[in-house]
Amino acid sequence: MRIGIVCPYSFDVPGGVQNHVMDLAEALIGLGHEVSVLAPADEDSALPPYVVSAGRAVPLPYNGSVARIAFGPVSTARVRRWITRGDFDVLHVHEPLTPSLSMLAVLSARGPVVATFHTAMTRSRVLSAAQGALQILLERITARIAVSALARKVQVEHMDGGAVEIPNGVTVAKFAGAEPLPGWPGECAPGTDGTIGFLGRFTETRKGFPILREAFVELARERPGLRLLVAGPGDPDDLFDPFPAELRDQVTFLGLVSEPDKARMLRSVHLYVAPNTGGESFGMILTEALAAGTTVVASDLDAFRRVLDGGRAGRLFPTGDPLALRAALAELLDDPDQRAALTACGDQVVAHFDWPVVARRVLEVYAAAIEATDGRVIDQEWVGLG
């Protein structure tokens, strides 16, 4: 199948949507399809061979943040040319409601269009001012995908339409095969040591780092060899200052890590903790920790419970409760059998999030969109589902 994918955000800046588009394109190519990705990018930036640049992106304040996007007559001409030359069986646009290449592609497309909604964005102010224009845009989309239950809920309640929920994928092999950092995770003898990991913005309240800190401080007083590995953007002083001075040696800070280092970091700990207090729509980091084969301890949020299969693939603790977290950590560090049981179930769960599996589900949506456009049903083999 010839597939054209449009990414609204520039590949020059890392981001969730960009990673998603690249991983999806590579998974589809791996399944034997022809894929072309159109994205804004600077002239001199190094791009994967399947990416076509639509020119430089301009930073524009949009919906409360700054998005680097391309929009306007020049971009429109480039989008049209790419669509004509590509002769695609299906066009797959991401985040079509931001004024971007995606929106231009939807307006220029004639054939089947699949749209993926990433953020749980309600109607933006620009678009709600023009309900008729929104309808013209939405009715050109043949099939819609939402990456989380929350994004799907927004579709159903605000955009007056359904969407198929297909989660974000994770490239399991990249995480499962990563080499742990030298000297990590070390011993995990009952009652004395063990290592715990946290990744994310530790200064942001909803990430819940203070809950983990409190649990760690209490537990470290009993377990002299307990270590904490933290990665994420932020100032080291903000991380270390709240810890008692005598425990600071037991905390290691990696700073902001690259994707490969993230995989290594997740392989370097006995327990990965996600103490978030809310605001998570999917829990990508949990699937990555599961892919790395690390035992996960997470707060009992809806999104996390879904990923962890109701607590069979990872331990859930009452959200925002440091005492419960401390008890769960102590129990799991002392019980290698329970950790092994959780990670074994985690392997099964994460197999459903592996990119080739997720890409096959996306292909089924492509097939549904093509079928709804010309009324003929596509064979499994032709779609490469088999």
Next chain:
Amino acid sequence: MPGMWWVVGAVVVVGLVATYLIWTAGRVERLQARAESAARALEAHLLRRAAAAAVLAEQRYGVEPYGAARIALDAVPEEREAAENDLTRQLRSVQLDPADPACEAVIAASRRLALARQVHTDLVRDARAARGRPLVRLLRMGHRHPWPRYFDIDDPTLAAPADVTTG
């Protein structure tokens, strides 16, 4: 010559109105055609699922699911939705093993049917919204086509890949 400008203005207005009407008529036709294509695709997927279910029931699960599949295949349009829901209930009541090719065929057919149903519902909604606009009704645009109908059945998905209970 003020009369001249008046004529020019009238011509421009008529031109704009005509352009808008032609564009709207094209939009109604396009949405109508797409809803009809989606209905044909949905129909084909309903037949595929019923056929796959009949094959499986004949081999393994005896009278009830086979009967439900036959009834779904033969149902008259008024009873079609109820018959398809009944087939979904029958298929849910038996234990399907994804490792078995005959079972996997039914699971896959149900999954594709669920997608076809979702897309069909959305496209019918778009077509009905376009045809329901006052101007479109007044000028009887698209009146040669029957009014697009929803096909109201329960979600036929059997074992959602997200439900990891197979292990």
